[in-house]
Amino acid sequence: MSSSEPASGAVTRSTVLVVDDDSRERAQLCAIVSAAGAFDVVAQASSGYEAIRAIHEHNPDIVALDLERDGDRSLDLLGYIMVESPRPVIVLSEQALPLPHPVLNAIDFSAIEFVVKPASRGAADSEILQRRLLAALDAAANARIGGLRIDRAKRAAARASRAARRAGRTGTDASGPPAQSAVAIAASTGGPRALLEVVPQLPEDLPAAVLIVQHMPAGFTRLLAERLDRVSRLSVREATAGEVLKAGVVYLAPGGVHMALQRTAGGISVTREETEPVWGLRPAADVLFGAVARHFGPRSMGVVLTGMGRDGANGLRAIREVGGWTAVQDAASAVVSSMPRAAAPHAVLQLPLENLARAIATQAAQLSRTRTG
Secondary structure, eight states, rough: OOOOOOOOTTOOOOEEEEEESHHHHHHHHHHHHHHHSEEEEEEEESSHHHHHHHHHHHOEEEEEEEESSHHHHHHHHHHHHHHHHHHOOOEEEETTOHHHHHHHHHHTOOOOOEEEEHHHHHHHHHHHHHHHOOOHHHHHHHHHOGOOOOOOHHHHHHHHHHHHHHOOOSHHHHHOBOSEEEEEEETTTTHHHHHHHHGGGOOOOSEEEEEEOOOOOOTTHHHHHHHHHOOOEEEEOOOOOOBBBBBBBBEEEOTTSSSEEEEEETEEEEEOOOOOBBBSSSSSSHHHHHHHHHHHGGGEEEOOOSSSSOTHHHHHHHHHHHOEEEEEEEGGSSSSOOHHHHHHHOOOOEEEEHHHHHHHHHHHHHHHHHHHH
């Protein structure tokens, strides 16, 4: 029985293990968690060994893990959790800390939320940390983690094969034609793992641009783009303002700004906008989806994956209204189902995660045949 499962009449409070090798920062994290009222800190640890013992002794619902400077021991712990005792993990790291490989590995191990710690420790920065951490805890408390146990050997072999095929491509992202159709994808909690399942399965001759909004902090989106690029047939990159969308290229919205589109002489190009957050989010999928609907019309495709909240629902409706194709991940395969559930009324299809790449490829091919026929 989970440690947060209530006795009759009791109030459910999710339990948290806090792991940080700095005693002062660990105390601050514990204080934030405890003060929220919806969570109990059942244990704290200063090392991976202590954390493993605490996981087995206290069975916490959530692990809040500070990523150490070298990253290795933290990632050993993260790998242990996701293989031996899967549960939601929140990874915290310092904003200025250069951790490309550890963070990429954390994404691969299915850490479901990422929190950037402010560089300083003033009162205002403490409030920022509190807001970010509590939002991540709330999302983690609503996560379904059971389906994320990983078979590393099988996945590694498949990714090595895809990487080898991709290495043989020459100039696809530079010489590809301007996109005549586009698929917009939205993801939040559990999204990095979902994207690692969907994007690498898209074919290298996909006749559409792929645009993704993943709710992650600035800096983390670049790392996610690099991770996806390494294991995918398609070229994947963080979107740059002004670049013209090309068929067969994947563009990830940078953290901290909205990704939108504009029509230019060369084709549909990316814009980055620092306008107000939507649903408290920037980037927001509703902004991107609306732009895709306006510029691609019935050649739009929209997909809403796992996540908390309702971002993407209005955008999916816009794509449906202009005659585009829409789909959502089904609740059974989503880590958190509220985003796809909110968008479901506007979806043509509700599919398990494993079937979405094939559905996207089929629809993109059909649109290409219609255009050239």
